[in-house]
Amino acid sequence: MAFLKKFFGQKSDQQSSLYKTNLNEIYNKSPFQKKQITSTIQDQKKLEQFELVLEQQIIDLEALKKLTWRGIPNEYRAKVWKLIVKYIPPNHMSQTTILLKKRQDYQQYIKNYYEHMNEQERDENERKIIKIIQNDVLRTQPDYKLFRDPRIQEMFKRLLFIWNMRHPMSGYVQGINDVASPLIVVFLNEYVPIDFNSFDVPSNFDKLPEEILIDIEADIYWCLCKIIENIQDYFTANQPGVQEAYVKIRELIKILDYPLYQYFEDQQIDLNHFAFRWVLCLLIREFPLSLTIRLLDTYLAEGDEMANLHVYTVTNLILKCAPEIKSKNMSEAVIFLQNLPTKEWTEVQLEMLLQEAFVFQDHFEKTKGHLKLNQGNTNRSSIL
Amino acid sequence: MSLGYYDWLVKVIVLGDSGVGKTNILTQFCDSKFSQNYTATIGVDFKIKILNVQDKKIKLQIWDTAGQERFRNITQTYYKGAYGIIFVYSLIDRNSFNNVEGWIKSILESTTDEVCSILVGNKLDSQDRRVQTAEGEKLAQKYNMPFIETSALENKNIQDIFDRLGQNLKIRLENEGQKVSNNIHTQSGQFKLNQEVNQTEQPTSSCNSC
Numbered sequence: 001m002a003f004l005k006k007f008f009g010q011k012s013d014q015q016s017s018l019y020k021t022n023l024n025e026i027y028n029k030s031p032f033q034k035k036q037i038t039s040t041i042q043d044q045k046k047l048e049q050f051e052l053v054l055e056q057q058i059i060d061l062e063a064l065k066k067l068t069w070r071g072i073p074n075e076y077r078a079k080v081w082k083l084i085v086k087y088i089p090p091n092h093m094s095q096t097t098i099l100l101k102k103r104q105d106y107q108q109y110i111k112n113y114y115e116h117m118n119e120q121e122r123d124e125n126e127r128k129i130i131k132i133i134q135n136d137v138l139r140t141q142p143d144y145k146l147f148r149d150p151r152i153q154e155m156f157k158r159l160l161f162i163w164n165m166r167h168p169m170s171g172y173v174q175g176i177n178d179v180a181s182p183l184i185v186v187f188l189n190e191y192v193p194i195d196f197n198s199f200d201v202p203s204n205f206d207k208l209p210e211e212i213l214i215d216i217e218a219d220i221y222w223c224l225c226k227i228i229e230n231i232q233d234y235f236t237a238n239q240p241g242v243q244e245a246y247v248k249i250r251e252l253i254k255i256l257d258y259p260l261y262q263y264f265e266d267q268q269i270d271l272n273h274f275a276f277r278w279v280l281c282l283l284i285r286e287f288p289l290s291l292t293i294r295l296l297d298t299y300l301a302e303g304d305e306m307a308n309l310h311v312y313t314v315t316n317l318i319l320k321c322a323p324e325i326k327s328k329n330m331s332e333a334v335i336f337l338q339n340l341p342t343k344e345w346t347e348v349q350l351e352m353l354l355q356e357a358f359v360f361q362d363h364f365e366k367t368k369g370h371l372k373l374n375q376g377n378t379n380r381s382s383i384l
Numbered sequence: 385m386s387l388g389y390y391d392w393l394v395k396v397i398v399l400g401d402s403g404v405g406k407t408n409i410l411t412q413f414c415d416s417k418f419s420q421n422y423t424a425t426i427g428v429d430f431k432i433k434i435l436n437v438q439d440k441k442i443k444l445q446i447w448d449t450a451g452q453e454r455f456r457n458i459t460q461t462y463y464k465g466a467y468g469i470i471f472v473y474s475l476i477d478r479n480s481f482n483n484v485e486g487w488i489k490s491i492l493e494s495t496t497d498e499v500c501s502i503l504v505g506n507k508l509d510s511q512d513r514r515v516q517t518a519e520g521e522k523l524a525q526k527y528n529m530p531f532i533e534t535s536a537l538e539n540k541n542i543q544d545i546f547d548r549l550g551q552n553l554k555i556r557l558e559n560e561g562q563k564v565s566n567n568i569h570t571q572s573g574q575f576k577l578n579q580e581v582n583q584t585e586q587p588t589s590s591c592n593s594c
Contacts, residue, residue, distance in 0.1 A: 128479070135403040139421050174402065174450065174454075237457075238457045272458055274430075331445060335432065
């Protein structure tokens with residue numbers, strides 16, 4: 001535990017960085033030139049590293065995941081996401097064939113579930129769900145114009161409805177739209193360059209042929225399936241996956257910041273009061289879109305372990321809020337937690353959050369027995 | 385943030401189908417804002433507002449709940465200890481009106497405490513009305529609760545929801561005589577959660593007046 005203590009010795013500095021965002025932004029803007037040169041060199045190096053891995057005949061997925069963990073250049077992101085979620089195979093030779101087949105399959109789904117059905121043919125449940133989807137699509141990522149484009153909205157609605165029909169175990173659950181939203185940007189960007197700051201509708205978007213847009217839709221659909229496979233239990237009845245995450249988060253907070261745990265108990269603050277959305281939507285609602293895309297780079301690099309890292313990331317985010325909330329009463333604390341200042345975060349802050357989460361994950365997953373022992377002792381009156 | 389003086393602390397929950405405007409009603413009431421673009425509530429959202437009812441101040445702890453059925457297990461955990469319930473449907477969505485009884489029953493099934501309720505038909509601004517005023521009135525009568533039609537968009541009758549709910553809450557709270565004494569407020573006006581308030585949050589007697 002010695003290194004953890006050391007780690008927490010530095011915690012307050014890191015935590016206070018949470019609230020220095022505006023200053024950071026100002027610094028980033030004024031002495032701009034020097035900073036840009038260094039980042040260009042770094043970007044160039046990163047690009048070369050990705051090129052090296054991606055041009056192999058059979059791509060080394062482990063090497064690719066390692067690189068991906070630290071963020072993917074926009075140019076390669078669509079390709080890399082397809083590879084690491086195993087939508088396309090690592091062997092170049094078979095990629096085109098598979099992609100073609102998957103896209104054809106999806107077109108068949110459109111015919112089966114969407115086009116050949118008019119309103120009257122749909123049963124009551126389907127009508128109900130399509131209305132919810134329609135409503136959610138209109139208000140997904142409300143800050144960005146790209147998501148207000150009618151073509152995008154129609155595509156989004158259709159793919160969510162098809163997802164609903166193909167996944168009867170959970171069906172469409174609100175929040176899946178949030179998880180899908182970064183995929184829309186990333187896969188569109190493969191064909192029409194998107195500004196990753198404004199996320200406006202690209203100027204030439206209306207010229208994008210319909211058949212290409214359907215291919216993009218297929219890619220989004222299949223990658224969404226792959227991502228949700230890892231967190232399926234978040235969306236099934238009673239959300240067992242979320243409950244399981246809560247158990248772990250409680251236990252970790254108890255070990256890592258007991259006064260915070262005690263504070264939550266004293267104030268009767270339940271994780272449901274604020275963390276349900278954090279867990280269910282993979283924190284996508286809590287960060288600006290550009291950062292959620294960066295967050296998914298790391299999450300997707302984790303493969304099957306994505307949900308596990310997510311639990312540690314959520315825990316770390318709660319720990320970072322500790323100095324801010326401990327002086328507040330229940331109402332003030334919940335309002336703070338539901339409206340985190342993370343919408344103003346920079347990529348550096350997000351990367352710090354992820355790296356620290358990884359340190360926790362590495363430590364506790366190696367000493368799993370220790371964590372379990374604690375659970376056995378302490379699961380009684382936990383309010384948190 | 386100083387929340388100032390108040391006489392009672394009361395938990396209120398807002399229930400109704402997804403997309404009927406629950407979040408918009410609350411944001412209009414608490415923050416005087418409206419946006420077409422509020423994302424769907426996942427789990428619960430939380431707001432605080434002090435309501436003046438005649439000479440009394442009632443601090444409302446309002447839980448805005450997710451409408452989708454899949455989240456019912458989460459939202460139901462917020463029923464406990466609620467003093468006020470706002471049932472919302474959309475005037476342009478027939479189904480959301482048909483489902484109101486389901487929401488009312490879910491409350492009746494899960495708590496034996498009587499609560500102060502109000503029925504709200506929202507989206508009065510829309511031309512595409514699918515539920516008539518008389519139908520709302522009839523349903524409200526059946527369950528003995530006040531009824532009001534509102535527009536969160538145009539800020540029409542929004543304050544009235546809370547004023548009418550507040551009047552009933554006040555009668556109930558006065559009957560119970562559970563007034564929170566002034567001495568639990570610290571000098572800075574900050575409020576500390578203590579047992580007296582917990583009592584207020586978890587009613588022990590039923591409400592005959594609302």
